Amino acid sequence: xxxxxxxxxxxxxxxxxxxxxxxxxxxxxxxxxxxxxxxxxxxxxxxxxxxxxxxxxxxxxxxxxxxxxxxxxxxxxxx
Amino acid sequence: xxxxxxxxxxxxxxxxxxxxxxxxxxxxxxxxxxxxxxxxxxxxxxxxxxxxxxxxxxxxxxxxxxxxxxxxxxxxxxxxxxxxxxxxxxxxxxxxxxxxxxxxxxxxxxxxxxxxxxxxxxxxxxxxxxxxxxxxxxxxxxxxxxxxxxxxxxxxxxxxxxxxxxxxxxxxxxxxxxxxxxxxxxxxxxxxxxxxxxxxxxxxxxxxxxxxxxxxxxxxxxxxxxxxxxxxxxxxxxxxxxxxxxxxxxxxxxxxxxxxxxxxxxxxxxxxxxxxxxxxxxxxxxxxxxxxxxxxxxxxxxxxxxxxxx
Numbered sequence: 160x161x162x163x164x165x166x167x168x169x170x171x172x173x174x175x176x177x178x179x180x181x182x183x184x185x186x187x188x189x190x191x192x193x194x195x196x197x198x199x200x201x202x203x204x205x206x207x208x209x210x211x212x213x214x215x216x217x218x219x220x221x222x223x224x225x226x227x228x229x230x231x232x233x234x235x236x237x238x
Numbered sequence: 239x240x241x242x243x244x245x246x247x248x249x250x251x252x253x254x255x256x257x258x259x260x261x262x263x264x265x266x267x268x269x270x271x272x273x274x275x276x277x278x279x280x281x282x283x284x285x286x287x288x289x290x291x292x293x294x295x296x297x298x299x300x301x302x303x304x305x306x307x308x309x310x311x312x313x314x315x316x317x318x319x320x321x322x323x324x325x326x327x328x329x330x331x332x333x334x335x336x337x338x339x340x341x342x343x344x345x346x347x348x349x350x351x352x353x354x355x356x357x358x359x360x361x362x363x364x365x366x367x368x369x370x371x372x373x374x375x376x377x378x379x380x381x382x383x384x385x386x387x388x389x390x391x392x393x394x395x396x397x398x399x400x401x402x403x404x405x406x407x408x409x410x411x412x413x414x415x416x417x418x419x420x421x422x423x424x425x426x427x428x429x430x431x432x433x434x435x436x437x438x439x440x441x442x443x444x445x446x447x448x449x450x451x452x453x454x455x456x457x458x459x460x461x462x463x464x465x466x467x468x469x470x471x472x473x474x475x476x477x478x479x480x481x482x483x484x485x486x487x488x489x490x491x492x493x494x495x496x497x498x499x500x501x502x503x504x505x506x507x508x509x510x511x512x513x514x515x516x517x518x519x520x521x522x523x524x525x526x527x528x529x530x531x532x533x534x535x536x537x538x539x540x541x542x543x544x545x546x547x548x
Contacts, residue, residue: 212331213486215520227331227520 189217280305310481314523315348316340317483328485329523352381373397373404374440382441384410386460387417399440402432406460417462421540425454427474428528431467431535450534467540471532472500478529489526492517496533505544507537 169184182191203214312321316330340346371379376399385391389411430451479493514530
């Protein structure tokens with residue numbers, strides 16, 4: 160029996176270091192990567208707190224642009 | 239630097255008088271209470287706004303003149319918005335961009351006063367009049383603020399794309415007696431430093447990029463043989479360490495660390511390069527991203543200053 164898609168959380172797919180992974184809508188790249196066993200170094204992030212984005216240690220490069228505290232909202236490549 | 243500051247103060251009034259008339263949107267003027275740098279501007283703006291409201295040429299939009307809490311960082315667009323809202327002047331993370339979510343969470347357009355200043359002239363005299371003003375294939379006019387070792391420092395209205403050599407000779411009355419042109423800081427403290435041999439580069443947006451510099455506010459500081467680029471860069475870095483808002487680590491720690499390294503008689507180039515890379519790549523706003531520019535310029539264009547360890 161097919162799953163009832165109405166109750167499934169929406170996901171976004173993106174490429175991280177050449178690997179396709181999926182994130183829930185509203186999830187940061189940091190957490191999505193963590194669920195896929197990719198540890199991005201971080202300091203100022205704390206679970207259940209909104210991202211502050213001031214230590215800058217979790218910087219990732221997204222198609223040449225360098226970002227931190229970024230929600231996984233679009234389908235561009237992450238390296 | 240004291241000469242530069244005096245120059246600013248004396249020309250501020252004339253500059254503001256030009257700027258006062260054409261404002262058409264919500265206006266906020268940065269003021270610096272610490273040294274009351276812009277107190278004169280504020281008086282002029284208040285006078286002109288009262289005159290404008292007494293005899294409006296058309297139905298006026300609401301105009302607010304806001305006194306800033308005074309910090310270099312409040313020139314950064316989201317930092318300025320935070321300051322206007324009564325918060326500490328610190329840049330916001332993007333996205334969302336201020337054009338979508340800015341002042342009081344509304345879409346916001348920030349304009350430089352110089353841009354607004356030209357709008358009226360362009361509307362009255364036509365776009366061609368403005369475009370004819372350029373030189374060396376560049377178009378338009380710009381207000382260059384020149385300070386340092388020149389005879390006539392101050393704000394000079396000159397063609398966009400003019401070279402530093404032409405600016406000094408034609409607008410600044412040449413170098414001070416006994417001083418030889420050695421180099422210049424482009425675009426205020428963060429634009430970078432170019433040597434005398436690059437005095438023939440047109441000064442405009444995008445023309446200095448290939449040399450690792452930018453024009454920024456078009457504030458040029460002229461150095462002579464009695465100055466060193468190294469000292470100018472250290473002075474700039476001290477300024478950034480002082481003005482860093484402290485929000486993000488690369489800028490807060492980076493500027494302070496850079497000052498320590500640059501104050502040494504011999505620069506540790508590898509460490510400084512590392513630091514510059516981190517600051518450029520990871521700082522939230524333009525302050526930290528551009529702060530290493532003078533430092534990088536010294537390493538690129540003035541390597542002889544780094545050899546003798548003075």
